[in-house]
Amino acid sequence: xxxxxxxxxxxxxxxxxxxxxxxxxxxxxxxxxxxxxxxxxxxxxxxxxxxxxxxxxxxxxxxxxxxxxxxxxxxxxxxxxxxxxxxxxxxxxxxxxxxxxxxxxxxxxxxxxxxxxxxxxxxxxxxxxxxxxxxxxxxxxxxxxxxxxxxxxxxxxxxxxxxxxxxxxxxxxxxxxxxxxxxxxxxxxxxxxxxxxxxxxxxxxxxxxxxxxxxxxxxxxxxxxxxxxxxxxxxxxxxxxxxxxxxxxxxxxxxxxxxxxxxxxxxxxxxxxxxxxxxxxxxxxxxxxxxxxxxxxxxxxxxxxxxxxxxxxxxxxxxxxxxxxxxxxxxxxxxxxxxxxxxxxxxxxxxxxxxxxxxxxxxxxxxxxxxxxxxxxxxxxxxxxxxxxxxxxxxxxxxxxx
Amino acid sequence: xxxxxxxxxxxxxxxxxxxxxxxxxxxxxxxxxxxxxxxxxxxxxxxxxxxxxxxxxxxxxxxxxxxxxxxxxxxxxxxxxxxxxxxxxxxxxxxxxxxxxxxxxxxxxxxxxxxxxxxxxxxxxxxxxxxxxxxxxxxxxxxxxxxxxxxxxxxxxxxxxxxxxxxxxxxxxxxxxxxxxxxxxxxxxxxxxxxxxxxxxxxxxxxxxxxxxxxxxxxxxxxxxxxxxxxxxxxxxxxxxxxxxxxxxxxxxxxxxxxxxxxxxxxxxxxxxxxxxxxxxxxxxxxxxxxxxxxxxxxxxxxxxxxxxxxxxxxxxxxxxxxxxxxxxxxxxxxxxxxxxxxxxxxxxxxxxxxxxxxxxxxxxxxxxxxxxxxxxxxxxxxxxxxxxxxxxxxxxxxxxxxxxxxxxxxxxxxxxxxxxxxxxxxxxxxxxxxxxxxxxxxxxxxxxxxxxxxxxxxxxxxxxxxxxxxxxx
Numbered sequence: 016x017x018x019x020x021x022x023x024x025x026x027x028x029x030x031x032x033x034x035x036x037x038x039x040x041x042x043x044x045x046x047x048x049x050x051x052x053x054x055x056x057x058x059x060x061x062x063x064x065x066x067x068x069x070x071x072x073x074x075x076x077x078x079x080x081x082x083x084x085x086x087x088x089x090x091x092x093x094x095x096x097x098x099x100x101x102x103x104x105x106x107x108x109x110x111x112x113x114x115x116x117x118x119x120x121x122x123x124x125x126x127x128x129x130x131x132x133x134x135x136x137x138x139x140x141x142x143x144x145x146x147x148x149x150x151x152x153x154x155x156x157x158x159x160x161x162x163x164x165x166x167x168x169x170x171x172x173x174x175x176x177x178x179x180x181x182x183x184x185x186x187x188x189x190x191x192x193x194x195x196x197x198x199x200x201x202x203x204x205x206x207x208x209x210x211x212x213x214x215x216x217x218x219x220x221x222x223x224x225x226x227x228x229x230x231x232x233x234x235x236x237x238x239x240x241x242x243x244x245x246x247x248x249x250x251x252x253x254x255x256x257x258x259x260x261x262x263x264x265x266x267x268x269x270x271x272x273x274x275x276x277x278x279x280x281x282x283x284x285x286x287x288x289x290x291x292x293x294x295x296x297x298x299x300x301x302x303x304x305x306x307x308x309x310x311x312x313x314x315x316x317x318x319x320x321x322x323x324x325x326x327x328x329x330x331x332x333x334x335x336x337x338x339x340x341x342x343x344x345x346x347x348x349x350x351x352x353x354x355x356x357x358x359x360x361x362x363x364x365x366x367x368x369x370x371x372x373x374x375x376x377x378x379x380x381x382x383x384x385x386x387x388x389x390x391x392x393x394x395x396x397x398x399x400x401x402x403x404x405x406x407x408x409x410x411x412x413x414x415x416x417x
Numbered sequence: 418x419x420x421x422x423x424x425x426x427x428x429x430x431x432x433x434x435x436x437x438x439x440x441x442x443x444x445x446x447x448x449x450x451x452x453x454x455x456x457x458x459x460x461x462x463x464x465x466x467x468x469x470x471x472x473x474x475x476x477x478x479x480x481x482x483x484x485x486x487x488x489x490x491x492x493x494x495x496x497x498x499x500x501x502x503x504x505x506x507x508x509x510x511x512x513x514x515x516x517x518x519x520x521x522x523x524x525x526x527x528x529x530x531x532x533x534x535x536x537x538x539x540x541x542x543x544x545x546x547x548x549x550x551x552x553x554x555x556x557x558x559x560x561x562x563x564x565x566x567x568x569x570x571x572x573x574x575x576x577x578x579x580x581x582x583x584x585x586x587x588x589x590x591x592x593x594x595x596x597x598x599x600x601x602x603x604x605x606x607x608x609x610x611x612x613x614x615x616x617x618x619x620x621x622x623x624x625x626x627x628x629x630x631x632x633x634x635x636x637x638x639x640x641x642x643x644x645x646x647x648x649x650x651x652x653x654x655x656x657x658x659x660x661x662x663x664x665x666x667x668x669x670x671x672x673x674x675x676x677x678x679x680x681x682x683x684x685x686x687x688x689x690x691x692x693x694x695x696x697x698x699x700x701x702x703x704x705x706x707x708x709x710x711x712x713x714x715x716x717x718x719x720x721x722x723x724x725x726x727x728x729x730x731x732x733x734x735x736x737x738x739x740x741x742x743x744x745x746x747x748x749x750x751x752x753x754x755x756x757x758x759x760x761x762x763x764x765x766x767x768x769x770x771x772x773x774x775x776x777x778x779x780x781x782x783x784x785x786x787x788x789x790x791x792x793x794x795x796x797x798x799x800x801x802x803x804x805x806x807x808x809x810x811x812x813x814x815x816x817x818x819x820x821x822x823x824x825x826x827x828x829x830x831x832x833x834x835x836x837x838x839x840x841x842x843x844x845x846x847x848x849x850x851x852x853x854x855x856x857x858x859x860x861x862x863x864x865x866x867x868x869x870x871x872x873x874x875x876x877x878x879x880x881x882x883x884x885x886x887x888x889x890x891x
Contacts, residue, residue, distance in 0.1 A: 154821025
């Protein structure tokens with residue numbers, strides 16, 4: 016049975032083979048994970064469709080393979096423990112012909128096993144492929160001794176496996192493999208930074224009113240996180256400044272303005288950075304978005320994100336606040352998007368109000384990165400000003416919502 | 418017929434009671450499995466009822482009859498040479514009945530459940546058995562299919578003079594002139610036996626020669642010729658016209674020239690098809706070959722887990738020797754043993770008079786596959802035993818790989834050739850080399866000395882070949 020890389024999500028055409036969970040000779044049950052593959056945005060495990068024994072691994076870990084490529088061979092288990100007859104079956108099914116005479120010649124043409132039937136049985140009893148043994152006797156005759164040393168060699172190999180694993184673990188302590196999601200992230204940010212002239216500016220936003228509003232809603236049993244307010248506010252800004260919701264198609268000399276607003280949520284996971292997407296945020300209620308975000312974050316935690324969950328964003332936000340984070344950053348664009356906004360930690364700070372009084376306000380810094388080829392600093396400042404305005408007077412945002 | 422009854426639980430179910438099936442059943446029982454044998458007729462199969470046993474009985478009769486001429490040299494007078502086919506036929510029935518009851522007894526003694534009926538697979542682990550008006554369903558842990566082949570379609574003609582190799586051994590009278598079409602073991606055995614039982618025999622072969630080792634072909638042709646068996650090579654049967662008196666067989670030679678052969682009877686192989694369809698193998702999507710033969714691996718496993726197949730229903734030569742071995746292999750694999758079927762050194766046997774056994778490579782095949790092979794032949798006439806018995810026909814041919822002295826092929830024609838096959842198979846399976854055959858001591862006088870002398874002849878050391886006469890072909 017061939018295990019192939021199948022289409023595990025929309026538009027996926029290739030994947031990198033990260034890791035095998037099995038090795039040749041392993042017994043496996045249906046649904047046991049066989050192999051981990053990595054696409055641009057996610058890792059997936061391919062489960063076994065049936066019980067059997069792993070015959071052969073066809074692809075080296077680290078290789079990138081197309082959908083449809085055979086990854087490994089599995090043979091279905093037969094009723095007699097762990098013999099290996101089905102590969103032989105495959106072999107014979109492939110060569111056998113119904114022509115009797117032809118079969119006879121084919122038998123004659125295959126390599127003759129120069130060993131007595133008794134010796135051959137010793138090999139079979141120990142699951143040694145006698146075809147693979149070079150006989151040490153005259154004329155290549157295979158002796159019992161040849162079989163026993165092959166059995167011994169196999170045992171030594173098996174015993175050595177744990178030691179080898181230990182060595183690998185030790186190695187891992189001093190060097191982490193740069194592969195999988197880590198490498199994908201690396202490639203992606205490199206491409207983005209090398210392609211797009213980045214520019215980042217910082218702004219501080221007074222979120223005191225927003226937090227009060229949020230608190231009030233909470234009292235009424237409606238728990239909406241600050242991030243949803245930010246996203247909704249961005250929805251308003253992006254409609255007013257559509258170039259921030261665009262991509263530059265340099266080849267066709269076009270700035271493609273996206274009609275819908277899909278917000279990518281940069282999410283820190285155990286595997287690294289993932290960007291699940293909240294789709295059509297303008298058309299959804301606060302409560303719907305809140306629910307959707309909760310689901311998507313749970314999926315990220317459970318490593319259950321699908322390809323559909325991870326594609327299609329037009330603008331990305333990065334919420335560093337909950338991480339207890341920084342006061343500013345220079346985020347790299349989620350290429351080919353034209354802009355990205357990062358929210359930093361909310362902190363009470365002494366501020367000077369209109370009456371020149373020092374008041375305690377809840378302040379949040381934001382970092383705004385944009386593609387300087389299509390967006391100038393002036394527009395970016397206008398964009399963040401508008402965003403700050405909506406957040407500072409959350410009631411005014413209501414007027415703008417569609 | 419009530420379907421949907423609760424399936425009865427069975428352990429090992431064997432379908433077919435021919436040599437492959439009953440031996441599989443007994444072996445599985447010996448290894449502690451609970452066995453159910455399903456056969457729609459009597460146990461014994463084609464081998465017992467219409468194949469091996471009847472044809473070998475006829476060969477025996479032919480051999481005995483032809484030996485009568487040589488009895489006078491021993492002082493034994495034979496008053497009259499008469500042959501009554503009806504007696505032979507009744508002996509055949511007795512032999513069959515005797516062997517059949519022997520098998521039944523073995524089945525019983527091995528506590529094998531015997532069910533009469535036709536089987537049909539319903540699922541990968543279930544089989545239905547129809548017996549008269551009852552229909553039962555069994556769920557099995559393992560199944561061995563040993564259901565063989567059936568003669569395909571309806572008989573071409575109702576003409577009782579157009580025979581196949583089953584019906585010919587049911588004849589009530591010896592044909593005046595038997596035309597044998599073909600060159601397989603069935604054809605050659607029929608030609609030999611019926612000639613010796615009094616028929617005029619003409620053999621029609623499509624190819625230019627027989628398909629055995631060249632030295633065997635040559636000796637066999639010489640002997641057949643001496644027996645007045647007419648042989649036509651390179652001849653295709655183009656047309657068969659029969660009238661009340663005779664059968665006219667129109668032959669076409671290689672050059673396109675036609676000739677006709679007049680005979681009283683004609684025999685040729687019936688086309689046989691595997692019974693896989695009747696068993697519902699297609700319903701299970703079991704892998705089959707082009708002609709419906711079930712595909713198996715060397716553990717006799719089909720493409721479906723838990724189902725095994727042995728004998729004529731699988732690919733390869735339709736020989737009882739193969740079915741017997743495969744039946745045992747399947748049973749052993751089911752019982753958890755690491756058995757294997759390897760047909761490489763399947764001995765090819767002809768119960769002609771004299772008989773032939775052939776195992777391993779022919780000289781031509783060896784030349785093709787090995788850089789340096791060496792062949793030597795030893796005529797049995799040069800042995801002391803031949804002078805004693807008066808059976809002076811035949812020879813032993815051995816082929817080795819010069820580089821390693823490993824035996825590649827052993828072929829024999831002559832009295833005792835069939836029993837010699839045991840040595841041939843053993844020597845080849847043991848990967849024997851020349852010294853392995855010359856080291857041991859051979860009974861004297863005996864036909865087996867022919868094997869020894871043939872191996873010795875490889876190095877010019879055959880005692881009974883005149884100096885320089887040791888035929889060494891390099």
